[in-house]
Amino acid sequence: MSIADNEIIELFHLKNKKEEAFRLLVDKYKEKLYWHIRKIVLSHEDSNDILQNTFVKIWQGLKEFRYESGLYTWMYRIATNESINFLNEKKRKVYGNSGEITEALENILESDVYFSGDEIQKELQKAVLKLTDRQRLIFNMKYFDDMPYEDIAAILDVAVGTLKATYHNAVKKIEENMRIIDSQF
Incomplete structure (x- = not known):
């Protein structure tokens, strides 16, 4: 209970x-x-x-x-x-x-x-590490913790619009880093 x-x-x-x-x-x-x-x-x-x-x-x-x-x-x-x-x-x-x-x-x-993750998960984590500290924090809270933007905004004391833009930019950087990794194999 x-x-x-x-x-x-x-x-x-x-x-x-x-x-x-x-x-x-x-x-x-x-x-x-x-x-x-x-x-x-x-x-x-x-x-x-x-x-x-x-x-x-x-x-x-x-x-x-x-x-x-x-x-x-x-x-x-x-x-x-x-x-x-x-x-x-x-x-x-x-x-x-x-x-x-x-x-x-x-x-x-x-x-x-x-x-305990596989290679793909490890590469994702490496791509996440390439983000700025703020992008990494916001990405982790939204992507892995599935927190609503409003909760993240309250925790970090920033506007929801700013969070959405930061998250969007973080996702783009991760996608680009993952493409680079994928092209190396």
């Missing part, structure tokens, strides 16, 4: 039910948030670390949650920001430019023992 988000929040505000409410929240969303994060950073280990940080931030912010957006949208925004911050920090500390991090992410994808 799945408990509604508003019921979890109500439980959280009861003095002796905070931990139970948070456990329910984690159980309900940990898998969705993990895969959202994983599509951004690719590494299983990094995804788990970021997921933990995300839930720490959710725990810290839950008492102030005001329903200005849906709970799910709010949590996705935190997970997205944590993932982007992680990649930016990694770029700053480890890699000199975005080309180097793209290459590193491709290497992670190639050596990932948890990747």
